[in-house]
Amino acid sequence: MTTPxxxxxxxxxxxxxxxxxxxxxxxxxxxxxxxxxxxxxRIVDSLGPDKAVLVPMDGFHLANAVLxxxxxxxxxxxxETFDDAGYAKLLQRIREQKSGEIIYAPxxxxxxxxxxxxxxxxxxxxxxxxxxxxxxxxxAGAWPSARECLTESWFLDPEQDRRHHxxxxxxxxxxxxxEDARLWALGSDEDNARLIEAMAHRADRVLRVKGL
Numbered sequence: 001m002t003t004p005x006x007x008x009x010x011x012x013x014x015x016x017x018x019x020x021x022x023x024x025x026x027x028x029x030x031x032x033x034x035x036x037x038x039x040x041x042r043i044v045d046s047l048g049p050d051k052a053v054l055v056p057m058d059g060f061h062l063a064n065a066v067l068x069x070x071x072x073x074x075x076x077x078x079x080e081t082f083d084d085a086g087y088a089k090l091l092q093r094i095r096e097q098k099s100g101e102i103i104y105a106p107x108x109x110x111x112x113x114x115x116x117x118x119x120x121x122x123x124x125x126x127x128x129x130x131x132x133x134x135x136x137x138x139x140a141g142a143w144p145s146a147r148e149c150l151t152e153s154w155f156l157d158p159e160q161d162r163r164h165h166x167x168x169x170x171x172x173x174x175x176x177x178x179e180d181a182r183l184w185a186l187g188s189d190e191d192n193a194r195l196i197e198a199m200a201h202r203a204d205r206v207l208r209v210k211g212l
Contacts, residue, residue: 033167057133
């Protein structure tokens with residue numbers, strides 16, 4: 001069941017998780033264009049760097065050269081275009097992080113359309129790690145190992161027309177023509193969305209965020 005909620009309430013919920021003691025990993029998932037990175041960024045920015053850090057799943061995109069070599073470039077973003085084992089291993093390290101240890105996570109550069117290794121430092125004294133991405137609740141490959149590392153998982157479920165609008169706008173912002181953006185959003189992205197939406201029942205909370 002989808003629960004309407006304000007973003008400020010989610011920030012408060014995340015703050016309560018951070019205050020609970022020990023390392024907490026919050027997973028935010030949903031279909032492409034659901035607002036995952038927006039919500040994750042707002043939570044981390046609101047709580048501040050002493051309490052929260054954002055580690056996106058997108059840092060585990062396979063490089064474009066690998067996708068081209070394997071005939072996958074035109075479906076970039078599909079579940080098979082990610083290093084699921086690498087992502088699961090990183091979350092395991094973060095969950096078990098020792099005092100004084102720094103773990104460096106990868107980010108994703110949307111201008112280059114490439115992952116950037118070792119660009120997000122995660123220190124042991126930050127209680128809340130927010131991770132967001134499409135396939136956090138998938139059952140194939142190493143994804144279940146990643147899910148086991150999450151303290152709590154939130155599935156974002158916006159209205160479909162709004163999600164499509166956000167997605168097309170984002171593709172255009174990063175250089176696609178209006179026609180290409182629409183074709184990608186309603187083609188490859190929508191194929192992924194159907195797979196992801198079938199995972200919603202595995203989340204701890206299914207949410208429709210107001211005010212995004």
